[in-house]
Amino acid sequence: MEHLIPINDLVSRVQVYNPRTDVERLHLAYDYAKKVHAGQRRRSGEPYFTHPVAVAALLAEQRLDDATLITAILHDTVEDTEATYGDITQLFGREIAELVDGVTKLTNLQLGNTETRQAENFRKLFMAMSKDLRVILVKLFDRLHNMRTIKSLQPEKQARKARETMDVYAPLAGRMGMQWMREELEDLSFQVLNPEGRTSIMRRFVKLQGEAGDVIGRIKVDIEKELAAEGIHGRVIGRAKKPYSIWRKMEQKDIAFSRLSDIYGFRIITDTQMDCYRALGVIHRRWRAVPTRFKDYISQPKQNGYRSVHTAVLGRDGKRVEVQIRTREMDEVAEAGVAAHWAYKDGERSENPFAVDPASWIAGLAEHFEASSDDDEFFEAVKLEMYTDKVFCFTPKGDVVKLPRGATPLDFAFAIHTRIGSACVGAKIDGRRVPLWTQVRNGQSVEILTAEGQSPQATWIDIAVTGKAKSAIRRALKAQNRSRFIKLGRELARYAFEHVDKRATDKALTTAAKQLGLGKDPEELLARLGSSQLAARTVVDVLYPELVARRGDEIDAGRAVIGLSSDQKWDRGECCRPVPGERIVGITDPGSGVVVHAIDCPCLAEFEDQMDRWIDLHWHSGTHSAVHTVGFNVTISNDAGVLGRLCTLIGEQKANISDLNFVDRKPDYYRLIIEVDLRDAEHLHRIMTALEADNNVASISRVKAGYET
Structure with missing residues (x-):
């Protein structure tokens, strides 16, 4: 069982790095939280109060300010006790109260589920981050402590928490620059989600150590000798990668453990930036460098302030060894990430020149998302932008453009300006013409070719990678397609109304729009019909619900x-x-x-x-109602009027189209799923025959789950 950390012990830990800490407020927070949590127990049986104090102690290890520590101590009071926002405000002030309130709201977000609210909750997560990043810091360390003590939970809840941690909190920690936390959260989750896999990795790693001996120790000594010979003062730290990191490399590269070479990592911490590059030269002279594995994050820092030189070399026995080289100040930021902004050093708030300003960091992260008003688009953008490594490309003028790995020239174009992206007709990489779907790489120069009159194409959605590009393309396509959707929607409405012997007049459509909460604009209703956001049957039912009964x-x-x-x-x-x-x-x-x-x-x-x-x-024998929905998978040529003619053919067979969804759009053809309400098998046969006979229908099949006929 975990023991409660005494307040004097916690205060002593804080005073090591912040002698001027407000001891009285820490005592007040400790005593207040202990009182309101009295009688509460964790699943493991120990007093619940041990948890918030442990979270505060973890934050103290990061040398964080008093406000963050007090928030950690109080972070569950409003959620789990009779304490209120007003109580916290009165006792500790508005800053602490708002931080506690932010953590409370995050606790209620189900970020790891697969339901539609996940996208909405991610937007709320980033809203909380934009107000004060310390809310997320407390939540991350809260999750770290919960994962370290997760064994007391039921297996189902362990799996749910571990999946949420793997999907959300671990990538977020990495994006904030706390790579050590990301690796630990991933490994703790891995232990829950795939214990056999983790045990297998550990067993094979122990066997490897037994066969090869202390590889880390030997390589560490080799590096230290080489640095000393060049008069470079540097501390060398070596370690084996975490089991989950090894497992992920095996899965990605589809290779066995015995063939996996880069399982060791070393860090060289130097006195000066110049020594970083001198140390790099020493490493490359002594060992053969691995091509394409060199990254200079000192000259091109990450958005979260991370600076370091990365390289990989072939060490003893041909084993690949990863090496990171940075100064002490860079290392502090690399360990604390964005949290370094609040960290103390020598009793003062950190003056580390490499610590990034949280406001600018969150602004830079959010600029890709703010244009999207749709929660699902925002969620897609977050996943694409937050969970991927970056590549750095150059404009012809030498300006740097940061993109996620896997990005294309289209993403590059939209990153420069939406106008450039929309007018893109081609691209050159390092002076050579390339297809728009080409993946850009670090250090390449990208030139975007544009033309007047060009507009985003439907196929670009599959080419673009970044959320910013995808959102801009969707907005443009939506505007382009609105007139087409309105025309198609009018046809769908006409056939649906004729099916119940009514006419789709403007007055009827306006009335239906009002009933469906779309204002008085019948064109909005028609556009939604044409884009499959609204079913024609819904429009008819809202006006004439009694006709079916007749x-x-x-x-x-x-x-x-x-x-x-x-x-x-x-x-x-x-x-x-x-x-x-x-x-x-x-x-x-x-x-x-x-x-x-x-x-x-x-x-x-x-x-x-x-x-x-x-x-x-x-x-039952007799005439059945036309309520038995069947889906048709139809491939049609991309010519004017084809889709309208198909709708006419279906309407002529006295059938109602209940839904229409484009599955694939290419320059020469469309593939779509048409949901039609049918009476019986004969009705089905008549419609398939009518559609198949049309010259512009390349193929038609009946859709069933998992197979087609």
């Missing part, structure tokens, strides 16, 4: 299947989506009643040994 000559959808008891509920299987006229069978499901499958559905194979769940069913 069709007394049709078989009600609820009693379309014969062979069920009166209390049994049924639904069509999404795997095959059978329609009246096709042979069917029912599979009982305790949770959802009976699922109706087509007799040839491949999914039935998994129930072959459960014949007690099978029910013999057949469709």
